[in-house]
Amino acid sequence: MTAHSIPENETIALLRNSAAGFARFDSRRIRDWRGRSPGFDRVVWQQMAGQGWLSILVPEADGGLGLGIEAAAAVAEQLGRACYPEPFVMAGLLVPGLLAASTNQALKRALLPAALSGDAIFSLAWQPADGSLKPATSAMRASRRNGSIVLSGECRFIVPAQADHYLVLAHTADGPLLVCVDADRIRPGLIEESGPDGFSSAWLRLSDLVAPEAAILMSGVGVTDTVEAALDQAIIVQSAEICGLMQRALELTLDYMRTRQQFGVAIGSFQALQHRAVDLFIQNELARHAKAAAVRAVEHGAQGKALSLVASSAKSRAAHAGLLISTQAIQLHGAIGFTDEYDLGLYVNRMIRLAASLGNAAEHRRRFGDLSEGA
Amino acid sequence: MSFRYGVPQERDWNALDDVEFRRIIRVEFETNYPTELRYAPRRLRWHETKDWYLRMARKGWIAPNWPLEYGGMGLSASKLLIFQEEAERWGIGRYQDHGTLMLGPVLLRWGTEEQRRRYLPDVLSCKSIWCQGYSEPGAGSDLAGLKTRAVRDGNDFVITGQKIWTTLAHDATHMFALTRTDPDAKKQEGISFLLVDLAQKGVTVRPIRDMAGHEEFCEVFLDEVRTPASNLVGELNKGWTVAKSLLGFERIHVGSPKMPEYGLTVLEAVARARGMWDDPLFREKYYALKLDVAHLADAYNHFTAIVIRGEQLGQDVSYLKIWATETFQRIADLVLETAGPFAAINGTVQVGNTSVDVLASFYKARTPTIYGGSNEIQRNILAQQVLDLPRR
Ligand SMILES: Cc1cc2nc3c(=O)[nH]c(=O)nc-3n(C[C@H](O)[C@H](O)[C@H](O)COP(=O)(O)OP(=O)(O)OC[C@H]3O[C@@H](n4cnc5c(N)ncnc54)[C@H](O)[C@@H]3O)c2cc1C
Numbered sequence: 001m002t003a004h005s006i007p008e009n010e011t012i013a014l015l016r017n018s019a020a021g022f023a024r025f026d027s028r029r030i031r032d033w034r035g036r037s038p039g040f041d042r043v044v045w046q047q048m049a050g051q052g053w054l055s056i057l058v059p060e061a062d063g064g065l066g067l068g069i070e071a072a073a074a075v076a077e078q079l080g081r082a083c084y085p086e087p088f089v090m091a092g093l094l095v096p097g098l099l100a101a102s103t104n105q106a107l108k109r110a111l112l113p114a115a116l117s118g119d120a121i122f123s124l125a126w127q128p129a130d131g132s133l134k135p136a137t138s139a140m141r142a143s144r145r146n147g148s149i150v151l152s153g154e155c156r157f158i159v160p161a162q163a164d165h166y167l168v169l170a171h172t173a174d175g176p177l178l179v180c181v182d183a184d185r186i187r188p189g190l191i192e193e194s195g196p197d198g199f200s201s202a203w204l205r206l207s208d209l210v211a212p213e214a215a216i217l218m219s220g221v222g223v224t225d226t227v228e229a230a231l232d233q234a235i236i237v238q239s240a241e242i243c244g245l246m247q248r249a250l251e252l253t254l255d256y257m258r259t260r261q262q263f264g265v266a267i268g269s270f271q272a273l274q275h276r277a278v279d280l281f282i283q284n285e286l287a288r289h290a291k292a293a294a295v296r297a298v299e300h301g302a303q304g305k306a307l308s309l310v311a312s313s314a315k316s317r318a319a320h321a322g323l324l325i326s327t328q329a330i331q332l333h334g335a336i337g338f339t340d341e342y343d344l345g346l347y348v349n350r351m352i353r354l355a356a357s358l359g360n361a362a363e364h365r366r367r368f369g370d371l372s373e374g375a
Numbered sequence: 376m377s378f379r380y381g382v383p384q385e386r387d388w389n390a391l392d393d394v395e396f397r398r399i400i401r402v403e404f405e406t407n408y409p410t411e412l413r414y415a416p417r418r419l420r421w422h423e424t425k426d427w428y429l430r431m432a433r434k435g436w437i438a439p440n441w442p443l444e445y446g447g448m449g450l451s452a453s454k455l456l457i458f459q460e461e462a463e464r465w466g467i468g469r470y471q472d473h474g475t476l477m478l479g480p481v482l483l484r485w486g487t488e489e490q491r492r493r494y495l496p497d498v499l500s501c502k503s504i505w506c507q508g509y510s511e512p513g514a515g516s517d518l519a520g521l522k523t524r525a526v527r528d529g530n531d532f533v534i535t536g537q538k539i540w541t542t543l544a545h546d547a548t549h550m551f552a553l554t555r556t557d558p559d560a561k562k563q564e565g566i567s568f569l570l571v572d573l574a575q576k577g578v579t580v581r582p583i584r585d586m587a588g589h590e591e592f593c594e595v596f597l598d599e600v601r602t603p604a605s606n607l608v609g610e611l612n613k614g615w616t617v618a619k620s621l622l623g624f625e626r627i628h629v630g631s632p633k634m635p636e637y638g639l640t641v642l643e644a645v646a647r648a649r650g651m652w653d654d655p656l657f658r659e660k661y662y663a664l665k666l667d668v669a670h671l672a673d674a675y676n677h678f679t680a681i682v683i684r685g686e687q688l689g690q691d692v693s694y695l696k697i698w699a700t701e702t703f704q705r706i707a708d709l710v711l712e713t714a715g716p717f718a719a720i721n722g723t724v725q726v727g728n729t730s731v732d733v734l735a736s737f738y739k740a741r742t743p744t745i746y747g748g749s750n751e752i753q754r755n756i757l758a759q760q761v762l763d764l765p766r767r
Binding site: 268281285 | 659662666694755758764
């Protein structure tokens with residue numbers, strides 16, 4: 001494909017190139033981790049940390065790179081192209097960003113370095129079990145009791161399912177708080193739910209789990225906004241990862257159309273299929289530009305509702321385009337496209353997960369509408 | 376150069392910052408463009424737009440895209456985009472502007488100095504109005520199959536044939552035409568680009584009524600029509616190359632999000648008037664379309680930035696035309712659906728407490744997918760030249 005590339009500065013271009021060089025598609029490796037806990041390779045995770053990728057959004061004052069979302073999106077897109085199972089967006093961006101925003105300095109000093117070095121994996125438990133996108137409605141409750149907090153309730157769709165520490169968003173009578181709980185305390189309440197890509201998310205149900213107040217990362221009315229902003233940024237970077245996946249799935253399909261012969265000619269010479277391929281290309285381009293526009297908006301300081309709007313814009317297109325390209329890729333391949341052995345399936349199955357998590361296309365269109373209305 | 380083109384410009388436009396430039400353009404448009412002609416539901420005729428465009432001509436604003444030395448505004452790519460954006464935003468109706476949009480650039484690129492002197496001043500003063508004579512009854516998408524003959528006779532070419540779908544030929548004084556000058560050569564290699572004065576014996580212009588009831592395009596019959604050989608633009612039998620050099624511009628222009636954005640405002644007005652604005656099913660469709668338009672704008676901005684940087688547009692720009700025109704169609708179709716029984720009433724109609732022209736957007740949306748290289752042809756081009764899929 002010879003579409004015009006979107007201009008980027010030198011730092012981003014360097015990062016993109018090194019990410020492209022590092023993250024190679026490895027079918028064997030991806031297949032190896034399917035259905036096997038934790039669903040990804042912690043050695044690779046540490047290498048990713050070594051590349052500095054887990055530090056991208058963390059300010060330099062906190063030991064991060066402070067590079068911003070454009071850099072994160074460039075890396076995520078390359079990971080998408082390589083169909084990496086490592087949960088970069090959820091555990092590598094979202095969590096370090098929240099840890100850096102922690103008002104509990106002692107805890108931050110204790111946890112952040114381990115998160116940035118990749119030595120410890122963190123998961124964020126924020127989403128209500130009904131799948132709503134509003135963290136404010138989280139059904140996890142907390143109450144304070146003699147210098148401790150007691151957690152009861154549930155969160156779901158937690159990624160990765162197996163982590164060393166869990167950041168739990170919970171609601172008290174005086175507002176929300178974010179608390180860090182170690183894996184061994186959490187594990188009894190954790191159910192793994194495996195997904196189409198062989199990767200798992202977790203359903204967490206707690207009743208009267210006691211954690212020390214010192215484990216509170218932040219509390220007060222601002223917490224929901226902080227988490228929501230971090231999620232919106234994650235949604236934009238996730239859209240970039242989806243863009244990488246769909247671009248590769250489309251390339252695989254175009255390659256196949258050029259080579260597969262039927263009726264004595266390449267199937268890619270059939271006009272009906274050419275036109276369909278063009279429609280997929282258009283969706284791919286729209287997704288790229290919607291994502292790039294969202295990234296630019298964040299770089300220019302979009303916050304609050306403006307941030308949510310661009311995040312929903314980017315994700316609604318990415319999820320729609322990604323699934324359309326996936327399903328059409330299967331059709332354009334014929335039966336081979338539906339086999340486990342052919343690599344397209346790895347892309348499609350990962351696409352299903354990413355399109356569905358953090359809000360799918362329909363949910364983001366609706367959110368975009370609701371946010372626009374409130375204007 | 377002793378010969379002067381047009382009127383001098385009052386400012387060095389490119390020296391202004393974008394905000395100030397936009398303001399000046401906007402003030403002129405908002406103050407002086409006739410309100411009743413804003414967002415016309417059809418192409419306006421010359422007798423309707425004449426006063427406005429003669430004013431533009433007197434100001435020296437008739438050819439924003441031409442260089443200063445030829446009487447244009449000499450705008451940089453970014454200033455030109457602002458000018459076009461403001462014209463679209465204010466809903467300014469086009470006249471038959473093929474003289475400034477196409478003939479000017481063609482003569483500047485391929486014409487002789489003689490031809491420029493002969494023709495450009497009259498384009499600038501609107502004394503001559505040009506139409507585009509490419510399509511024929513037998514040559515639409517397969518334009519290179521055109522049959523209108525031009526035969527050399529002494530110092531003239533003698534032209535015989537028929538052109539069709541010629542937009543506003545009934546307003547035009549001249550036509551630039553693709554003609555066959557070598558019937559034996561390969562299709563594309565026997566075509567020449569000729570300038571023709573329409574005010575002469577042998578020219579018959581017959582308007583064609585369209586399904587919306589308007590007369591915007593015409594048939595033009597040419598029966599032994601003469602044009603001096605000096606009106607050949609570019610080399611003999613190289614007309615295809617001349618014509619092709621104009622294509623890129625059209626595709627980015629027709630890819631602008633302005634039309635679909637306008638369609639959305641009509642859609643909202645109709646939905647509110649009919650009490651459907653809060654209907655969840657409607658909202659779902661509406662916001663899907665709104666995002667389609669938003670992402671069109673994201674992509675469009677990417678391409679305009681390329682133009683502003685002075686880089687060459689690639690073939691991939693074709694997808695903008697497809698997405699813009701089909702999105703506009705989907706919006707127009709939903710306007711029709713949302714309007715219910717009001718879609719069966721012509722013209723501006725009272726719906727609830729609003730007045731809207733329900734059918735205007737529906738009809739307007741039908742043709743952009745056909746002209747300027749139909750969307751099917753654009754898909755062929757993209758598939759083969761951008762996606763690198765094999766030809767049959
Ligand atoms: C409003 C309007 C204004 C116009 N103004 C002008 C003007 O000023 N001057 C001028 O010269 N012309 C003008 N045209 C003509 C325009 O350029 C032609 O209509 C266009 O090139 C298509 O040709 P056609 O109408 O003969 O359709 P055809 O070429 O006969 O096409 C019919 C259908 O077949 C499809 N088709 C054709 N070939 C292929 C293929 N290879 N693969 C797949 N599908 C294909 C087309 O997409 C279309 O859907 C105008 C047209 C319109 C609608």
